[in-house]
Amino acid sequence: MAATTDMLAAAGADLARIGSALEAANLAAAAQTTRVLAAGADEVSAAIAALFSENAQTYQAISAQAATFHSQFVHRLHTSAQAYAAAEANAERTLLHAVNAPTQTLLGRPLIGNGADATTPGQPGGDGGLLCGNGGAGYTSTIAGMAGTRGGNAGLLGNGGPGGAGGPGATGGSGGSGGWLLGNGGTGGMGGAGGGTGGVGGNADSSAMAAPAGWAARRRDRRCGRQCGIPRQRWHRWCRWVRRRDRRSRRQRRLRRQRRYRWYGRCRCGRAGRCAAR
Structure with missing residues (x-):
């Protein structure tokens, strides 16, 4: 069995709207169906009107019971969705705490x-995880x-945190x-x-993805027959x-040795086998 909290919440909202629509329809029909006027002054008309009114009252009683059951079901559905969401959040928080505990203890910052x-005043923004995370x-x-x-500051992957604004007449904090x-x-x-004065923006440390200095020039030298910018000599x-x-x-x-050479066993004239000229 798989349960998705978003789908449960959406289903609960749809059922609540359906219950509200049914309740409004029952209230609108109650005044006109529970007190039906007789079509005439005879006893037959009065008996028919009383029968319709009695059936309408019975329907309203059953509708009230169904509305109570519907509201209880919607409430249980919302409670279940909240319980699933809390359980998933608790499991994710527990797993993340177990992963980040060693690096948090040794280095003072999480792994993820x-x-x-x-x-608080004077407190800098916390550093992001060593593997991934924003400051x-x-x-x-x-x-x-x-x-x-x-x-x-960010770790391996992530963006630096923004600096805090300064008070009146003070400078802003630098970005991570x-x-x-x-x-x-x-x-x-x-x-x-x-x-x-505004704070200084943080550095975008993406130098690990950039090519080393002079890399394009060295590649061009190798392609043109040169190495380190010096032409190769003729003896090369x-x-x-x-x-x-x-x-x-x-x-x-x-x-x-493998007897696969094309001139093996041939005369200089090009004929195979023994030749009279040999």
Whole structure:
């Protein structure tokens, strides 16, 4: 059995709307069906009107019981959806805590997850996870002269946290650095009113994906027959030709041993077998 909390919540909302529509229809029909007027003054008309009214009252009683059952079912469905959501969140939180506990104890930062935002004056934003995670936002100061704090740094993958805004007349905090492999630096915090200076944006540390300096030039040199920008001398070509000749000779000797050489057993005139000229 598989349960999806979003689908359960959507089903509960649909059932609640259906129950509201049925209740409104029953209330609108109750006044006109439970008190039916007789078509005439005779006893037959009065008996027929009383029968219809009695049936309508019975239907209203059954409808009230069905509405009560429907509301209880919708309530149970909402409760079940909330219980499933709480169980999934608890399992995810427990697993994430078990994964992050070693690195949190040794290095002071999680392995996976975003850094926490700063909530107290002077507290910087928390650093993101070593493997992946964004840095937390710096503290935004509202006290005059108190600067905002820096944003948290990202780990291998993630974006740096934004710096906190400074108080009146104070500077904003600097943004956190982006991920070592991929990520953008955080934005610097705004300076406070009255001449405060904005914070410096964080660095986008994506240098691991960039090619090393001079890589394109060295590749071009190798393609053009040069190495490290110095043209190769003529003796390099000579050595290559000698090595090529030696490889060809070794191949010919191997083919002769295997009796696969095309001139094996042939005369100089090109005829196979023994020739009178030999």
